[in-house]
Amino acid sequence: MPCKTLLNNHWLFLEGHAISPSSSDLSQAQQVDLPHNAVDIPLNYFDETRLHRDFSYYYTLECSEADLSQFMLLHFAGALSNAKVYVNGQLVAEHTDGYTPFDALLTPQLKLGTNLISVLLSGVENPAIPPFGGAIDYLCFPGIYRDVTLHHHDAARIKNLKVQSQNVLAQPLINVDAYLQQFAPISGPIELVFDLYDPAAKLLASQHVRLEQWADSASCQFNLAEGAQLWDCDNPHLYQVQVSLSAQDCLDSCQSRFGLREAEFRTEGFFLNNQRVEIIGVNRHQSYPYVGYAMGKRAQQLDAELIKNEQGFNLVRTSHYPQSPDFLDRCDELGLLVFEEIAGWQHIGDEAWQQKSLDNVRAMIQRDWNHPSIILWGVRINESPDNHEFYAKTNRLARQLDPTRQTGGVRCIQDSEFLEDVYTMNDFVLGDGSKNLRSPQNVTGLAKPVPYLVTEYAGHMFPTKRTDCESWQIEHVMRHLKVLDASHANPNISGAITWCLFDYNTHRDFGSGDKVCYHGINDAFRMPKFAASVYASQQPASKHVVLKPVTYWTRGERPEAKPLPLVILTNCQRVEIFMPTGECKSFFPDRAMFPNLPNPPVVIDEWNLGDFPLGDWGYAWNDLRIRGYIGEQMVEELWLAASTLPSRLLVEAQTQTLLAKQGDVSRVTIQALDQNGLLLPYFKDVLSLETSANLQVLGPKVLSIDGGVAALWVRAYEEGEAFLKIHSQTFAEQQLMFQITSETTEQLEVNHG
Known part of the structure; x- marks a missing residue:
């Protein structure tokens, strides 16, 4: 009976390449479970060349006569990179691309009893393989970092x-x-x-x-x-x-989900089912702190939920490579649009390299052509120069494989040859003069309008850490607001995709000297910066009320100790501010400064403050009460304390029910809060973590609260109850309990008969 089995447990791992290692070598190997990162690196200040080595994985497969009567293959959802699979020393499969799946047919080399499967791969940035050959502003983490499944088939x-x-x-x-x-x-x-x-x-x-x-x-x-x-x-x-x-004597079955929808980029914008949709998008890298790419299904799903439900985006670009099928499945379920692209960054290699990139186009589209969330294929290497012959081939192949979707090709140069269906442009003009976005026709150099999408902005133009000072955070927020408003203003622009979702590890050539690019609207642990609320506030208040003052509300944080301007990111129709002395004043979204946004921020400055005593130098510094209204109904209220005190440590887990032996994880956030339940932005503490034997912290077990926040992931192993204890220097011990459930037939054995 055809079936598939998740094969993520009981692998052996060694550094270096050995097709048939000796028994003594295997005895020294590390036992690992998948998904697995070959080299865990520190959060920052690391030597990225540690990744650039060869690695080997081994699995012992026991075969019965019944097994040998069928055809057995391994399906690798993702292994980076240049993977070679051997069975009992014989090569059965090769796959160079680290981002698309491949199968290894085992049967011809299998024997009755014990069989050794060897998977050799490399973290060496081989210039013959995309995306390598030039500089890359991200790290490629080696390892078998997605699921492996064993399939039994008839003929x-x-x-x-x-x-x-x-x-x-x-x-x-x-x-x-x-x-x-x-x-x-x-x-x-x-x-x-x-x-x-x-x-x-x-x-x-x-x-x-x-x-x-x-x-x-x-x-x-x-x-x-x-x-x-x-x-x-x-x-x-x-x-x-x-x-x-x-x-x-042969049975099999296969299933796939799909959606009925019509998606088209036109000169007058993007249309979904013939209704114009303004794209508000974000770029996502698939990396995580410490463990690189090696995060399983739940982490992928929760990233999609954060993008759509918490932060209000309607599109995600998979920069700069195909991402997890689990992530895309959740995008389908949520209604989150996807722009998916092939692997690469600026560099185009020789003819053989280009052929591998064409193979990547084919593999990406054949894997993902049924996802209704995907509305655009990216068939150009990100920010690469024009190359007529190469890009004529990538576009032709994409259209042959899937004539129902348009193609795009992300560039950062003007007057680029337009071979795709949508002109996709990284526009970083903001900060270089008075413009917020370029005119599409000035970018394209064409005589007539064409479908046009801004695919990156902000990012490296104004890198911002979550702990940066308030003035810097305000400028960060304003830059995102300005580009978003400019995108909405031009009907020829289908929308804009901000760079980027999270801070990420990078090569020494980029970032802030500590091997981190602080380009995100969230930090690497998915904890939001103020700019994240720019996008969350564009949702209707009926979905999620946002009332986020861009302030720590402290005298002396800003130059000259002035509280203005006070920017409040909100989707409320008006905001009221109350002072303890009894004064109250209403303020409204600033449609003069941001006339095109669905929900402009409230901006309080000397022009609309009047004589309202908000707390200039020499005056008493008071608590602040802020209320948000829709019509006459108050929908949200905040209290900002003039004198904050550490009051509690809020510890939350995304889920406390986990699956055993499947690489299942839960993100745990730790926040130091004041007496009003708001974050203490400068609070520091040292935390020590303790877990039960069936729960592992991904990363160090001693960490610091920085800027009032710490976050981590825990990974489940054996079934049963599990705990995470958090010991603080300031607060009482906190404990989270988890229930780790055993695997079920439905989860691991999918009957295809």
């Missing part, structure tokens, strides 16, 4: 499904292609059943296709006469297609 399988829809706004037609792979000759006819399920998992239609002889693919078409449910950002309805195969 054939359904390798992939491709679902494409037409005419979705009227009478949808759904075309399904099933791509087949044969491991051994099959005699007689092949029966295929195509089943279509609606978003409520109700069977809508079923079709049978009979192949009298072997073929590499089979197709069918469904016609939805009525009641089609469209996929969009607010209602991400997901259909499912399942295809079952049966032949002589």
Whole structure:
């Protein structure tokens, strides 16, 4: 019976390359579970050349006669990079790209009993392999950093499904292609059943296709006469297609989700189901502190939830490489749009290098062509120079593989040759004169408008740490507001994608000298800076009320000890400020400064303050009460204390129920709060962590609270109760309890029969 099994546990790991290591070498190997990072690095000030080495992973696979009667393969969701897979010393698969999946057919080399699987890979930045060959402003973390699954098949399988829809706004037609792979000759006819399920998992239609002889693919078409449910950002309805195969002594099945939606970039903006959507996007790297890329399903899902639900973005760009299928699956479920691109950064290599990049285009699209969240394929190396022959090939291949989606190619140069469907531009003009964004036609140099999207801004133009002073934070906030407003102002601009979501580790050539780029609106632990509320505040208040003053409310924090300007990021219609002395005054969003934003900030300065006693030098420094209103209803209230005191340590986990032996993690945040429940921005403390044996802290077990905050991830192992204890110098001990549950058949064994 065909099945797949998660194979993430009980691997052995060694530095260096050895196809068939000796028993003594294996006895010295480290036992690891996947996902795994070959080299854990400190948070900053590290030697990145530690990553540039070779590594080997080993798995002992026991095979029975029943196993050998089937065809067994390993599926690697992601291994970086230049991976070679051996079975009992014989090479069975090679895959150079570190960001797309590959299969290794094991069966020809398997034997009864014990088999050694060796996976050799490299962190060496090989100039023959994209994205390497030039300077790169991010780190590529070696390791088997995504899931590995073991598949048992009969003589054939359904390798992939491709679902494409037409005419979705009227009478949808759904075309399904099933791509087949044969491991051994099959005699007689092949029966295929195509089943279509609606978003409520109700069977809508079923079709049978009979192949009298072997073929590499089979197709069918469904016609939805009525009641089609469209996929969009607010209602991400997901259909499912399942295809079952049966032949002589051969069974298999495969399923995929998809959405009915029409997505198109036009000269007048981006349209989803023929409705214009202003893109408010963010760039995401997939790295995490200490463990690099090696984070499993839940961490990927929670990043998507933060982007969409907490911070209010409607699009994410996977800069600068394909990212986890678990992340993309969650984008589908949330209604979060995706711009996915191939791996690379500025550099284009020789003809062989370019062929590997074309292979990457193919692998990315074939892996992800059913995700309704993906609306644009990035088929140009980020910020690279023009190369007509190369980019004509990448665009042609993308259109052949998926004619339903447009292509883009991110550049940072003006008058670039336009081969794609959407002119995608990194625009960092803000800070260089009075402009906030360039005019699209000045950038393109073309005689007529074309679809246009700003793919990066801010970022390195004004790097900001979460602990930077208040004046710097205000400027950081204002820069994001200005570009966002400029994007909304021009109907030819489909939207703008800010650089970037999180601070990230980088090479010595970039960053702030400590090997970190502080370009994020959140720090590397996903803790927000003030600028994150720029985007959260653009959501309707009906989804999430935002009332975020860009201030620590301390006299003497700013030059000349002045409290103005007081910027309040909010989606409220008006704000009232109350003083303890009884004075009260209303302030309104600044539509004069930001006329195009859905929700401009409230900006209080000397021009609208009047004689309201906000606390200039020489006056008493008082508590501040701020209320936000929608109409006449108060929807949010904040108290800013004039004299803050450490009152409690707030410890929260994203989840306290974890899955055993699956690399499952939970992020834990630790915040020092004042008497009003607000963060103490300068609070420092040293924390020591203690866990039960079945729970591991990712990173050091002694850490500091910096800027009032600390954060960490814990990873689950054996089932049962688990605890995390936090010992503070200032506060009482805190303890979090977790329940680690055992694996289930549904989680680990997926029956394909």
